[in-house]
Amino acid sequence: MNNSATTRRISKIAIEYNGNDKGTAECVYSNNLLSTTPEEQFAEMKFIAERNPNVKKWALTGYISPPKEVGDSLTNEELKELALKSLKDVGLTENNQVVLDVHNSTKQKHIHFIVNRIDVYGKCTVKSANIGKRFGESVRNVCKEMNLKTDVEIGKEKKQQMLKVLQNCLKVSRNFDDLVDYMRRCGYRVTLSQNVKEGMSGMRIVRLKDINDQTQRQYHPGYKLSEITSKLKIKDIKEILNRNAENHQSAIFSQSNPPTNEIKHPEKSALKEIENAVKELLKPSYAPAADDELLRKRKRRR
Incomplete structure (x- = not known):
């Protein structure tokens, strides 16, 4: 409490x-x-x-x-x-x-x-x-x-849930705007901090239902990223977002330019079918009998 x-x-x-x-x-x-x-x-x-x-x-x-x-x-x-x-x-x-x-x-x-x-x-x-x-x-x-x-127990539960939601939102986010939007849909407000040298340098997360706009006291609700977890830092989040963005672009390129072996060529298929048909026509229509083979041998002796 x-x-x-x-x-x-x-x-x-x-x-x-x-x-x-x-x-x-x-x-x-x-x-x-x-x-x-x-x-x-x-x-x-x-x-x-x-x-x-x-x-x-x-x-x-x-x-x-x-x-x-x-x-x-x-x-x-x-x-x-x-x-x-x-x-x-x-x-x-x-x-x-x-x-x-x-x-x-x-x-x-x-x-x-x-x-x-x-x-x-x-x-x-x-x-x-x-x-x-x-x-x-x-x-x-x-x-x-x-x-x-206690306040410690409640805070621990909140942080665990925040981390779980954050990790899930990171799976589908390609930039910080996406991340903020997905977190908001899940019931959390993400406040980003930045500086000239590093760009995005930190974040604070708070449950929307924990925000008390009626109080006159000035305070910062929620928790900093460093308070939620020590295993996920802002630089890690940047890398994940960049990787997601690259994968998304690669997926778009693959859809518009599929590999050659996956491209179907109707004209080549048609030619292949014609070749197979010709081979079938050139095959003998009967198997030579034993008497015919003996007659050919006699003609060679003459």
Whole structure:
């Protein structure tokens, strides 16, 4: 599952964003907060954060976004459970302030969180070191506990399927335009990159149904060719396309100029039939009898 966790200083805008989502956000959990409006919740969090002035980036913010095929089957309660267990693994306690909001405005349901790293006693319970990596590992562990596919497992399956489709499309493509078109028909978008020196120098592949045009975040979905496989490089693809193009041209030439031994000449066939007929006419119509042979021998003696 895609996920993110970052320590930073926030304003009430962050809480407003998480709690709005174009009017579709649903708050599924909050802790140690008395108010319900973003402005008042921010004031409460900031008041607690000031109990530890040494921590400047007092908020932990992020999200967990399951792939659509998984997220559609998850209830809000299950998303909440996934988020809380993952956050507890990186330091969340019952004494921390936290807000969880489920977003539904995009085609992939996901959950956002804001955690005050400073607990009500002024202790920083969520360490910032490698927080993104640690949170990702935590999410994967909780997914296994809940019998959900992890982001690594899902990514591996997607890459294997992408490679299979790419290899099949390469069998019938003669240039990059063909390849992009065939991949699109199979449900994938191929984005090519190029430079002056090498021409086509790379590609990124993403499933069309994984493209989220509704999100405001700028990111590059899908995978680079080097992330999909180490056995097929862009230079290999160029060679395959060139070879396919050459074979196609050879096939066209062969059809328009077939080999001599495959060409049928009606006039030669007719002459051959005449020759065979003449030979048949010149053959004797009977076999010589023994008496005739004896008569010829007597004539020679005379």
